[in-house]
Amino acid sequence: MEIRIQSVKFDADVKLTNYVIRKVEKLSRFLEGRIIAADVTLSLTPDHANKKVSIQMEVPGHDLRTERQAATFETAVVECVDVLKIQISKLKGKMSEK
Numbered sequence: 001m002e003i004r005i006q007s008v009k010f011d012a013d014v015k016l017t018n019y020v021i022r023k024v025e026k027l028s029r030f031l032e033g034r035i036i037a038a039d040v041t042l043s044l045t046p047d048h049a050n051k052k053v054s055i056q057m058e059v060p061g062h063d064l065r066t067e068r069q070a071a072t073f074e075t076a077v078v079e080c081v082d083v084l085k086i087q088i089s090k091l092k093g094k095m096s097e098k
Contacts (some may be wrong), residue, residue, distance in 0.1 A: 001035045008043035016042070016073055023081050024055065030088045035059055042073055055080045061098045062091055 003024050005017050009028075024038050036058040043052045053076035054067040066083040070076035 001025065001033070002037040003040065004037065005040045005042065010044060012042055012073075015068060019074060020077055023077050026089060027057070027084055027088065030060065030085060031092070032064075040077075045069060051076055053080050054078050055084060057084065059091065064088065064091070 003021050005012065005020055020040055020042070023062075024040060027038070028035050036041075038058070039056045041054040043054075044050075045052055050069045050071065051073045052067065052069045053073060055065070057064040064084055064087045066080045066087070068076045068079040068083070070079060
């Protein structure tokens with residue numbers, strides 16, 4: 001799985017990008033390597049009090065997407081990954097029905 005990280009209006013440090021990669025890579029085991037790519041966008045809200053994370057995953061025939069805001073990027077990433085796990089679980093259920 002290819003992971004593309006984009007930070008909007010700021011430069012993400014290596015520690016943050018490594019954290020994002022580590023968390024998002026764990027999702028690949030839920031679909032046995034069928035995830036093609038993940039696009040992660042990190043941005044600051046206008047008041048800079050909240051951080052926003054958006055993750056879109058490319059799966060053949062499906063696109064999974066979630067977006068969360070939190071006080072830290074790390075918290076928002078964890079929340080996004082948790083939501084994507086649920087979406088992947090639902091997708092696996094649909095795929096097994098076919």
